[in-house]
Amino acid sequence: MNYPNSINSKLPNVGTTIFTVMSKLATDNNAINLSQGFPDFSCNEELIGLVNKHMLKGNNQYAPMAGLMSLREIIAEKTEDLYSAKYDPETEITITAGGTQAIFTAISAMIREGDEVIIFEPAYDCYKPAVELNGGKTIYLQLKAPHYAIDWEEVKKVINYRTKMIIINTPHNPTGSIMTAADMAKLEKLTKGTDIVIVSDEVYEHIIFDGYEHQSVARFPKLAERSFIISSFGKTYHATGWKIGYCVAPKKLMAEFRKVHQFIVFCVNTPIQYALAEFLKNKKNYLGLGNFYQKKRDYFNKMIKNSNFKLEPASGTYFQLLNYSEISKEKDSNFAIRLTKEFGIASIPVSMFYHHSIDNKMLRFCFAKKEETLEKAAEILNKI
Numbered sequence: 001m002n003y004p005n006s007i008n009s010k011l012p013n014v015g016t017t018i019f020t021v022m023s024k025l026a027t028d029n030n031a032i033n034l035s036q037g038f039p040d041f042s043c044n045e046e047l048i049g050l051v052n053k054h055m056l057k058g059n060n061q062y063a064p065m066a067g068l069m070s071l072r073e074i075i076a077e078k079t080e081d082l083y084s085a086k087y088d089p090e091t092e093i094t095i096t097a098g099g100t101q102a103i104f105t106a107i108s109a110m111i112r113e114g115d116e117v118i119i120f121e122p123a124y125d126c127y128k129p130a131v132e133l134n135g136g137k138t139i140y141l142q143l144k145a146p147h148y149a150i151d152w153e154e155v156k157k158v159i160n161y162r163t164k165m166i167i168i169n170t171p172h173n174p175t176g177s178i179m180t181a182a183d184m185a186k187l188e189k190l191t192k193g194t195d196i197v198i199v200s201d202e203v204y205e206h207i208i209f210d211g212y213e214h215q216s217v218a219r220f221p222k223l224a225e226r227s228f229i230i231s232s233f234g235k236t237y238h239a240t241g242w243k244i245g246y247c248v249a250p251k252k253l254m255a256e257f258r259k260v261h262q263f264i265v266f267c268v269n270t271p272i273q274y275a276l277a278e279f280l281k282n283k284k285n286y287l288g289l290g291n292f293y294q295k296k297r298d299y300f301n302k303m304i305k306n307s308n309f310k311l312e313p314a315s316g317t318y319f320q321l322l323n324y325s326e327i328s329k330e331k332d333s334n335f336a337i338r339l340t341k342e343f344g345i346a347s348i349p350v351s352m353f354y355h356h357s358i359d360n361k362m363l364r365f366c367f368a369k370k371e372e373t374l375e376k377a378a379e380i381l382n383k384i
């Protein structure tokens, strides 16, 4: 079918996300898919049972716009337990259709034509289009290998009266780096006395390794008062396909968030909210996640440590960056395609997380996989 007039795209340089592209390529080539981030094992059966129970019980109609109260209450409890921060479930917590929707909603609620938003590259791919669809301008700063830390002096230099938002992400996708309490102190100092709003993407909050503690902005009251914090049940409960997460923010920010949320999704599916409200009562279900994934990271890394790929250090998320500069000079996107087609293993080229496609010869591999999948993957990687 041909639309009669030419379309003036609002996102002229945006194609289909790399996660969709690489997952399809993996399927088409019957390759092991370590590209898009999702577990290849099942989520907890008890949780599935709870969803089923609530569906059969008849909890199948619209939930309240902001989410089920019992779920918001348990999130408030969890946030207070872990980060000593009090959020009112009535006015300061909203259940969303996953992290991406929450991020889009927060950006749409705050960003106007000409506002500047600072993001750090490599950056997760949904930030920039959300800013630009709302007329904002993305200001890019670079995280530097191997620790991918933020250079706060650079941040200081770019902040000006147009700066409306800073988006941070810890633990960080795709690098696995984490922000420290000292980072948070610097962010607090730089934003003091400004109207800058922070979007803190913390969807991997429970996937943190080597004894580190997640530094949520919620722990820092002066930051928390200007922040939207985003979390994801998909990452925490091995159910990325359920598309459910949440946002916490102080009342005034959350009121604006909800004005937009109600017209994007209105509300999120009901039976899963009932199930999660029950399941979250058992803290073990999320507190053990760091150890669970640390074992997978270590298992995977140990098997490939003598390969020709170089492992980058990672302290969180379920992603591992591998540098292939000793193997090939090919562009990372071409190399990732070739690995999928010729060797049967799919990954994500890290250049896709840069607006100028910076190619550091780096691929991202997801290790949220069964041992046997990781073994097969390692066997292939060791041959390359």
Ligand code: GLN
Residues within 6 Å of the ligand: 017, 019, 020, 035, 036, 037, 038, 173
């Ligand atoms: N967050 C997932 C990743 O980084 C992708 C989610 C998606 O495909 N939109 O791989």
